[in-house]
Amino acid sequence: MVGRVWPFRVERQSLQRIRVSWWADLVAFLVLVLVLFGVIEVAARWIGPMTSETTLDLSAWNLPLYALFSLARMTAAFTAALGFGLVYGRLAAADPRLEHVLLPVLDILQSIPILSFMPGVVLALVALFPHRNLGAELAAIVLIFTSQAWNLAFSVYQSVITVPKDLREAAAMLHFTRWQRLTRLELPFALVPLLWNSVMSWAGGWFFLMASEQFTLGERSFRLPGLGAYLATAADQGDLRALGLGLVALVTVIVLVDRLFWQPLLAWSHRFTLDEVSSELRPGRAAGSWFQRSLLVSWLWLQWMHPLVRWLDHVFDRLLRQEATYKLTRQELPSRSETTRHGRRALPLLAGMGLFALVGGTVARAALELPASSWLELATAASISFARVMVTLIITALWTVPVGVAIGTNPSLTARVQPVVQTLASIPATALFPAIVLVLLGLPGGLQMAALVLLALGTQWYVLFNVIAGAAAIPHDFIEAATIFRLTWWQRWQHLLLPAIFPSLITGLITAAGGAWNATIVAEYVVFRGEIYVAGGLGAEIASSAATGDYQRLLAATVLMAAIVVVLNRTFWARLYRLSMERFQLAR
Amino acid sequence: MTATATAGRITARIPTLLAAEEVSKYYGADGSHVLVLDRITLELRDGEFVALLGPSGSGKSTLLRILAGLLSPSSGEVRVHGEPLRGVNPFAAMVFQSFALFPWLTVLQNVELGLLHKRGLKSEERRQRALAALDLVGLDGFEHAYPRELSGGMKQRVGFARALVREPEMLFLDEPFSALDVLAAENLRGDLLDLWLARKIPTRAILMVTHNIDEAVTLADRLLIFSANPGRIRAELPGLPLAERLSKGQTHAELVDTIYRIMTNPREEIERLLPQARILQRPAAPTSPVLPHADVGELTGFLERLTALGGREDLFELARDLQLEADELLPLVEAAQLLEFTRVEEGDVVLTETGRTFATADLLQRKELFRQIVAERVEWIREIVWTLRVAPRHRQAEDWIVRRLEEHFSPAEARRQLETAIEWGRYAELFAYDEHSGILYLEENGA
Structure with a gap:
């Protein structure tokens, strides 16, 4: 009864201790049937003949099917992103030479605005499957993938290089094979951060799912049946009822996935933390243990999953049976000045230079072919977007700091407000875009106003969450000390609260800034009721040049945006972050 | 070395399990050799319990890892049963200071990890052997607990069970009791000695790294005392007869005292510190x-x-x-x-x-x-002050000083040396230091 072979299935309770209930079986059976039906339905749609300009039926009865299609895209993209993250992250951590190439590449990939991938990806994939829906579907999936994969890879990399030295040594002394080291040590260790990043990636996926279900490229326009397209169509036709229904359906799907999948997983992952004592709240584990009551699930697990997993473990252990060599953990490597003296960096340096030359060449060609006036336009657009992003961040910081501190320093309030905030935050801002555009376009300021609101919607949650976490982590002694010393309201903010939340505020703002640049593409260029609304900016440049098929300009604008993001990260944000870590870290 | 070590002992018939020959370890590559271990030669023989004692920075843990095959020596050779050691030592198991238990596995599963490398072992037999090992260290009843539920002493018992379940020929202990509270450590030491002396475990030799002199004298048949920077064997002392060790009487206190004297006088000649002249190995050159x-x-x-x-x-x-x-x-x-x-x-x-x-x-x-x-x-704090006096605007980046220091110390030690110098220098107000920019400078009135 003890699932010892697979490290993830750590301990199973014996069957007789679990209450068996027949309706758990019934639900499990229904779920299985639904999943099967869903797979068939999705497969039929994907390999079905090309229907490029789907007309969406706004009837509420279609919503479950649309939700299913959206969910299928998300699942496929996330699975791919997870696989990519595991392989890429593990490879980057495996060898310092690979690391020197893979990490910068990841850094660059991360800073390229996701929607700029769209034209290339769509055209290539649609060309690959000219008569099937598969091409457009795959394109949407790849786009969602690009919003999810990078941080997963970073997370895996970070975990693998920080596996504690003593555990690595123990694994070596126990003569682990490579496969055993991966599955018994590295993956369990990486699991918790990977899961939290997965939750973030999943949310990011919803954000771009909305944008990837409906788009125009030159003369061709694509509309994939799904919740995103449904919302856009509803707003387009001014159908408020359908808009509301679509939002309700979306939130339901998001909350259901969270409660039935992520929360149980997070609860289960709790045992993989290294902390000896953990004070953090353990999320509920309702669904997972509830399904254990089903005999059907138990039977499937014991008769099929368990032997299958055991067999796979055995096979892979044979394949990777070479005994893992013990490698130095990074902490033990000589200092930086030491490593630079090594001559071993020649190969990655060469590869890096090759890559640089390739990218540089492309950019240079674009720069040469694009007239100077266009570059000037792009630069102006960039400064407008920069101002917009900054204004958004300032507004966000202005309201999240007082609210976040008020919530965070009051534990009972935190407990009550947190779930509400989490649910609100789980609504992807892009889903609200059509509704907001519908309302705000008529008002003075038009899209200028709407664009700011759209950006703020997409970014504020990161900041709010971080501020709440930062405020909640202020040790009670400090607050008591502030009271005893009779600090005035202003002194309290100046000397305690602001410095204390500074690191988490910066962390939140960094994430928010990256997201905001990305979101400018959807926020500054809106197609509504057949008309195009543009609020000038680099995002609008990218979106419009993609829509009109001006790929040279698209490339130039994309490179410009990526460069701005990287440079800002490396200089401004990195410096602020270092400052916050050195000066204002409460616990050292 | 063996010649001096054999004085008055019958070692000829006792087989040597493990031998280190002129083992040295450097940090850093080309040119910037920083010596951590300097030509260590030692043997681990059948039936003995050897303790490695020394101040921090003497490389005793590094030596243990070299003998275990986790690190490779920069020069010299480790031989196991006469064969050169390549990769992880197949005859050894290790117990760690920090326990190194896998927190996501139960006690039983942690111990079973010790048998994972044995292919063809039926899972039922693996389980039985793990249970037996847990029994041996007095942990039956806890097999389904997770490490985080256990106290430090019990965690280390799991660590011992995981090492012993493999029935290793050599048992390496890396400060196994130093993370435990006093009573738990005493208790576990007693149990270990009991297992070892009563031959309840098939282990043929134990090598322990420790900085607790009392513990080493109680447990070991032979004591190797290290000096730091670079790590050398400063003296080799025979342990006490078993009866005197267990009774903790006068001779026990005397030996502890002697070792204290040796360790607190790193530059004194060994003979003058040893009234009994029990020395086995002579020290090498004085340290920097x-x-x-x-x-x-x-x-x-x-x-x-x-x-x-x-x-x-x-x-x-x-x-x-x-x-x-x-x-x-x-x-x-x-x-x-x-x-x-x-x-x-x-x-x-x-x-x-x-x-x-x-x-x-x-x-x-x-x-x-x-x-x-x-x-x-303090010569080299004086050097820092002098450097700052001649430096433009009386400022110097700490990295520059660390690089100078790295010519003499390992990178980690260079960093620590600088940290101590900064603390002393700041207290003495000889110079000031800005942590944010990492710059040392002279204050206006201090120049």
Whole structure:
């Protein structure tokens, strides 16, 4: 009864201790049937003949099917992103030479605005499957993938290089094979951060799912049946009822996935933390243990999953049976000045230079072919977007700091407000875009106003969450000390609260800034009721040049945006972050 | 070396399980060799329990990892049963200071990990053997608990069970008791000795790294005492006869005292420290001067306590009085000696006149005195001050100094040396330091 072979299935309770209930079986059976039906339905749609300009039926009865299609895209993209993250992250951590190439590449990939991938990806994939829906579907999936994969890879990399030295040594002394080291040590260790990043990636996926279900490229326009397209169509036709229904359906799907999948997983992952004592709240584990009551699930697990997993473990252990060599953990490597003296960096340096030359060449060609006036336009657009992003961040910081501190320093309030905030935050801002555009376009300021609101919607949650976490982590002694010393309201903010939340505020703002640049593409260029609304900016440049098929300009604008993001990260944000870590870290 | 080590012992028939020959370990590559271990030669023979003792930085843990095959020596060779060691030592199991248990596995599963490499072992048999090992260390009933539910002592018992389930020929212990509270450590030590002496485990030799002298004297048949920077075997002493070890009588206290004396006088000749002339191995050349990592506040407290005790106290007693481990007390003693606040006479620390003045002075006088003595006695803090005087705008980046230091120390030790120098220099107000920019500078009036 003890699932010892697979490290993830750590301990199973014996069957007789679990209450068996027949309706758990019934639900499990229904779920299985639904999943099967869903797979068939999705497969039929994907390999079905090309229907490029789907007309969406706004009837509420279609919503479950649309939700299913959206969910299928998300699942496929996330699975791919997870696989990519595991392989890429593990490879980057495996060898310092690979690391020197893979990490910068990841850094660059991360800073390229996701929607700029769209034209290339769509055209290539649609060309690959000219008569099937598969091409457009795959394109949407790849786009969602690009919003999810990078941080997963970073997370895996970070975990693998920080596996504690003593555990690595123990694994070596126990003569682990490579496969055993991966599955018994590295993956369990990486699991918790990977899961939290997965939750973030999943949310990011919803954000771009909305944008990837409906788009125009030159003369061709694509509309994939799904919740995103449904919302856009509803707003387009001014159908408020359908808009509301679509939002309700979306939130339901998001909350259901969270409660039935992520929360149980997070609860289960709790045992993989290294902390000896953990004070953090353990999320509920309702669904997972509830399904254990089903005999059907138990039977499937014991008769099929368990032997299958055991067999796979055995096979892979044979394949990777070479005994893992013990490698130095990074902490033990000589200092930086030491490593630079090594001559071993020649190969990655060469590869890096090759890559640089390739990218540089492309950019240079674009720069040469694009007239100077266009570059000037792009630069102006960039400064407008920069101002917009900054204004958004300032507004966000202005309201999240007082609210976040008020919530965070009051534990009972935190407990009550947190779930509400989490649910609100789980609504992807892009889903609200059509509704907001519908309302705000008529008002003075038009899209200028709407664009700011759209950006703020997409970014504020990161900041709010971080501020709440930062405020909640202020040790009670400090607050008591502030009271005893009779600090005035202003002194309290100046000397305690602001410095204390500074690191988490910066962390939140960094994430928010990256997201905001990305979101400018959807926020500054809106197609509504057949008309195009543009609020000038680099995002609008990218979106419009993609829509009109001006790929040279698209490339130039994309490179410009990526460069701005990287440079800002490396200089401004990195410096602020270092400052916050050195000066204002409460616990050292 | 073997020739000196065999004095009065019958070693010819006892097989050698493990031998290190002229093992050295450097940090850094080309050109910048920093020596951590200097030509270590030792043997581990059938049936013995050997303890490696030494101050921190003496490389004893590094040596253990080389013998275990986790690290490879820069030069020299490790032989297991006469064969050169390649990769991880297949005959050894290790117990870690930090336990190194896998937190996501139960106690039983952690122990079963020890048998994972044995292919063809039926899972039922693996389970039985793991249960037997848990039984051996007195943990039956806890097999389904997770490590986080256990106390430190029990965790280390799991660590022992995981090592013993493999029935290793050699057992390597890396400070196995130092993370435990006093009672738990005492208890587990007793149980280990019991298993070992009663031959309840098939282990044929145990090698233990520790900084607890009392523990080493109680457990070991042979003691190797290391000196630091670079790590060398300073002396090799035979352990006490079993009866004297267990009774913890006069001879036990004497041996502990002797070892204390050896460790607190790193530059003294060994013969003068050994009334019994029990020495087995002779020390190598003297070591290079380093800054002991003593906190100024702790140093002051140490001197104040010494004054209160009448200005003269036995080292071992002093450590007990201050509740400090040997490697915590050593830097203080060394720092006090370096600054001529104390001197060591016959195993006692004696307060000098300067030391007495310092201990009884008020805060400002103390600072002034410390400043004078440091500027006068500590050569390389003087060097830093001199460097700053000639530097443009009297500033110098710490990295620059660290690079100078790395010519003599390992990168980690260079960093620590600088940290200590900064602490001393700041207290003495010889120079100032800006942590954010990592720059050392002279203050206006200090130039």
